[in-house]
Amino acid sequence: MTLTSADDVSTWHPERRPWGVGDVVALLVWTTAIAGFFWDAVSLQKALFFFDITEINFPYRDFFARELRAGRFSRWCPGLYCGFPLYSESQAGYLHPLKYLLYPWLPTWQAFNLDTILSIWLTGIGTYGWLRRHVGAAGALAGAGVFGLGGFVWAHLVHTSMINSLTSVPFIMWALEAAWERGRGWPIVLGALALACQVFAGHMQDTILTSELIALYGLYRAATERSRRSRFAALGMAVGLIALAGAIASVQGLPSKELHSRSPRSGGLTWEELTYGSWHPELLPTLILREAYGTLSRDTDWMDGFYPYHEMNAYLGAIAFALAVVGAAAYRDRWVAFWVILAGLGGILMLGRFTFLFDFAHRIPIIGSGRIPVRYHLWVSLAVAALTAVGVDRLSRPGTVRLRPALLTIGILIAVSIPILVYAYTPIWSQPTRWRYPYHLTRFRWLGEQIRFGVVRTSLLIFAAWAVAALATRAKSPVLRSRLVAILPALILADLLGAHFSDVPTITPKYWTDPPESARLLKADPNFIRLFGIAKRASNEPGYASEPVDFLSVRDTLDWSLPPVWGLATARGETPMLPRRLLEFTDHVLPADGRFNLQSVTHLVTAMPNVEGWGKGTPAGSAFIYRNPTVLPRARLMGRPIYVESETAAISALDQFKPLLRDRLVIEDPTHPLPVDAPVSGTATITRELPERIEIQTESKGPAFLVLADTFDPGWSATIDGREAPIRPAYVAFRAVFVPAGAHTVLFRYQPAGFTLGLTITGLGLLMGMALLFWRLPLTLEPEHRTLDWPRAWPIAGLVALVLIVILSSFELQGAKLPAPHPRWARSFHRFTWGAGIEAINPPRGKNEAPQRFGAPQP
Structure with a gap:
């Protein structure tokens, strides 16, 4: 938000340019980048897996797909949690369009691959089309790259429902702006359908974040209109889009709300629960260097454990940030100004616990059940994408464009990052003998290689981008200038893909197609009813680094939500939202109290060769199967x-x-x-x-x-x-x-x-949408790109306000004493270690572990 001179600001006037060859080339570049980077998954040579994909997303979709292929629309999954309301939980995405495009016709692992990658591709396509209303092909491609491959995507690549939801965001923005411009109802209907698809995708928090964004955009548009009628119209169209989407999505939304009311989340979250997953200020270096604290894919993410580190990926790249500053210099344009504001608001909300803005958020209905504030990076990603698009467009057209503010911004980020990194890594040279086991020394090597490679890659790309931009600003030929600037989107794509080149978790399709030995044995047992599986390793334990993990053998314990994939039932599962009664039962009746008997659990499956009180286990791959001789009938x-x-x-x-x-x-x-x-x-x-x-x-x-x-x-x-x-x-x-x-x-x-009630409301919503197709606004709104008459220094005032919020949140007054650090900032900066505490530096687990204790089956 650095200000430039009035002449600099006035050099960008948006122009509507017809689509042409440049757009075809841009879309081909985007498609090639996605297909090439995800080639193993797109070509169906390997299958996606890992973390939530393994624990939740794939098993849920596999059950749904199998039922569709059997000609049934089964909303209850009998194979999880002794029976589970899978439709109401919503993450299977029962009504999302991509499910019917892929899952009824393909093996689930293939459909899952294409579902995920197609969602990312469509996110970029939607962003391109939306931004193309405002900028040329190069700018639109740059923005599509930022939003379609930014940190939010990589943080949630294993959260398939969120990736499905993300696809809707640019289409909603596109539809809302078209409705304002044309004064017609049909874009509102299309936008409502896109927002409803977020509900159908199965991630309500994304829907909340997007609805807040729509409401904020509507308020801004209303505030910058000149007449009362146009203000009401602008805001009413935004609110109407949200309301219509809510009505259309009721067939999914009401059952999900009903389950939520019976879940542990019904009472809301505490402040600690709500703010868990706030974006820590110590992560600022990762905005410039993605690998500053290691990565999950290489088993070097030593911040993992202090908070969900994979969620903290806010990397958009220094090139995108610099170009966003160039775009933000056109802040007097009404459309540009909103994205400047949104970037600031999203950034401050990402901090969560570190500002007073979240002190009472847990008491606000709906918002108070959201959790993980870093997900407001969705706003930041979209805003930076829009501003980057404007920055590229400014550079591609004749006129003076100063690069110094952009270089200064990146320089400040680097300058602030250095002392943070020095502080964080001080134990490496102050306590050099603390880490002496091969387990840790190997990770030191990996981390060092990652950081060195990241520094070289980022430096080269930043220098190349600066050289291209500098040459473009000096080029006298408009054609040469536009051709030079067309290189910038390619550099953005190279930056974002290069920073995540190891972040696509794939494995042989046998992981999903070949049942583990334990599943074969249990299916052949005529007395089998349900199992209880306990894995030795976590589903998100990396297998790419110095200690490879045989993920095929990890399946043998049939933990998490895996059993239904092979036609088995389990008393376990993995979901953030389950019936409270089930949780109360498992909390109050332990296995030692006879829980397995009451649940009709006939078999225990674990990696432990000895389980006290259960007799001798039957080997099954890397697992052991124990029978429950006192089980009660189902x-x-x-x-x-x-x-x-x-x-x-x-x-x-x-x-x-x-x-x-x-x-x-x-x-x-x-x-x-x-x-x-x-x-x-x-x-x-x-x-x-x-x-x-x-x-x-x-x-x-x-x-x-x-x-x-x-x-x-x-x-x-x-x-x-x-x-x-x-x-x-x-x-x-x-x-x-x-x-x-x-x-x-x-x-x-x-x-x-x-x-039933939800289906009725959905039907009424669709009828209302059909009526809106023919509605026309009886007045014309202000052009979205008109010049604002706000004070020229408003971005400076906004930046100062955000800084004051952080400063005032950082300290508290204690009587007459000097201000002291506020408790909310406790443990906001961490010294180097491996994992989430001092205990993590102990030697790795040995092979001879004590047997697990479940209590013998009760007679």
């Missing part, structure tokens, strides 16, 4: 109920009656239909099962409770011989139905809670 008739009136009372009963839970039923049934001392005998047999339909035959001499050890959910309904019967929570987390004496057929059916 469907069973029970008596001797312990009646409770609420979930809270049921939790207390679990604690009180733990030794008796095998033979006593804790049930929330206010009608008390069965005497508390009534014994029960009889059978319950599952005769037919689909994900959303379970048929059970019961036969007993007297009345009983049919207990199904599947997760309780309000979306399930039951009938007994065709007559409706209430489902009661059993053991807090499971389902029970009272059945009379005799032979009966009990049928369970599922439809997500909130689905």
Whole structure:
């Protein structure tokens, strides 16, 4: 936001130029860059995996895809968490368009590859088209590169739902601006559909961030209009887009909201939980040098553990920052001014806990459940992309463009980064004997090589970009100038791709197509019901560095959400949003208390060769399978109920009656239909099962409770011989139905809670959208590129305000004493170590580890 002279500012006047050969070339460059960089995945030679892909995204999509190929739209996944409302959790992306383009026709791993890479490609295409309304082909390509391959993408490459959501952002901006310009309703409808696709993609926080951006853009546009009517119109169109998107997305949004209300997040987050994942000021050097503190892909990210370091990737490159400064010099243009403001706001919000702006954010509805403030980098990425596009466009056209402010900005960033790095790395030379194990020395070598390579790469690209820009500003021929500037987008792409050349996690497709030995053995066991798997290694443990990881053998324990991929059911799973009842059950009934018996877990799978109390394990690849000889059937008739009136009372009963839970039923049934001392005998047999339909035959001499050890959910309904019967929570987390004496057929059916109402609202939203297609605004808004009449020094005032916010947040007054560092800044700068604390410098784990303790199965 460095100011330049009035002459400098006046040199850029946006021009609408028709699309032509230059656009074809630019789009080919973008497509070639994406296809070339992700070639292993695009050509289907290797499969994406790792971290959330392995734990959540792939297994969820694989279940959905298999059901689609079987001709079913199954919204309940029986293979996770003893049954899981997968549709309501939303990350499988049931209604996202790319799912139907790819998953019904291709093996899941191939569809997953193309889904992810196609989303990144479309993000760049959308950004290009949006920016092309304002700048030429070179500028649009530069902006597309910044937003489509910036740090936000790489931070969330393993969060597939976020990558799917990101695709919508530029299309929404494009549609909103077209609506303002044309005064028509159809762009609002298209923008609403794009925003609804974020909900359908399955990441609500992205939807919140984008909706906030739309509202902010609408407020800005209204504030810079000249008449009251046009102000209301500008803001109304933005709000209308959000409202219409909410209505269209209700078929997904309402079931997700219903699950959220039953999840641990329903009570909101504490300040610590909300601000976990704030962008630490010590990361400022990574804005210039991506590898300043190592990288996850090379197992050198020594900041990992202090916070989710992979989320902290805010790298957009020095070239992009410098060009953004050049673009920001046109701050008197109304369109440019908004992106200058957004860059500042996004940057300050990224800091999260380090400013007072988040002190009360956890008390604000919706926003207070967002967490990980660094995700406001979405705003910064978009703003820098827009300003970079303007900077390139200014350089490509005749007129004076001063490069000194851009060079000064990069110089300041480097100057501030040096002392931070010196402080952070001081232990290397002040305590040289602290790290002496080969495990650490190897990583020293890797880290040193990465930093040296990063410095050379970044320096060469910065110098090349400066040389190109300098030659362009001196070129007398407009054609030569535009051709020189056309090199800059290529340098931006080289910078962003070069900084992340090892960040695409791929593996042989056998990872997903060839079942591990443990899965083969369990599928062949006629007594198998459910498993409980415990991996020895984390799913995000790098395997690219000095200690390679055999990821194929890591699968053998069938941890996380892996079992359904091979047709198995598990009592485990991985998700940030699960029913609170399930969590309460697992918190209060431990394996040593007989939890596995109640959950019908027949097998324990772990990498440990010895598990106390479980007998001898069966080797299965690198894992061992242990049988539970005292497991209870998944469907069973029970008596001797312990009646409770609420979930809270049921939790207390679990604690009180733990030794008796095998033979006593804790049930929330206010009608008390069965005497508390009534014994029960009889059978319950599952005769037919689909994900959303379970048929059970019961036969007993007297009345009983049919207990199904599947997760309780309000979306399930039951009938007994065709007559409706209430489902009661059993053991807090499971389902029970009272059945009379005799032979009966009990049928369970599922439809997500909130689905019918959501579908109705979606239908109304689509009808409203069809009506808006023909709506026309009866007045004309101000041109989006008119000159603002704000004071010329407003960017300086804004920058000072942001600096004051940081300063005032950094200190607190303690009586009459001098200001002291504020507690929110505690541990904001870290000295060099490996991992998240002093304990991380101990020798690596040995091969002989103590056996894990789960408690013997309870008889």
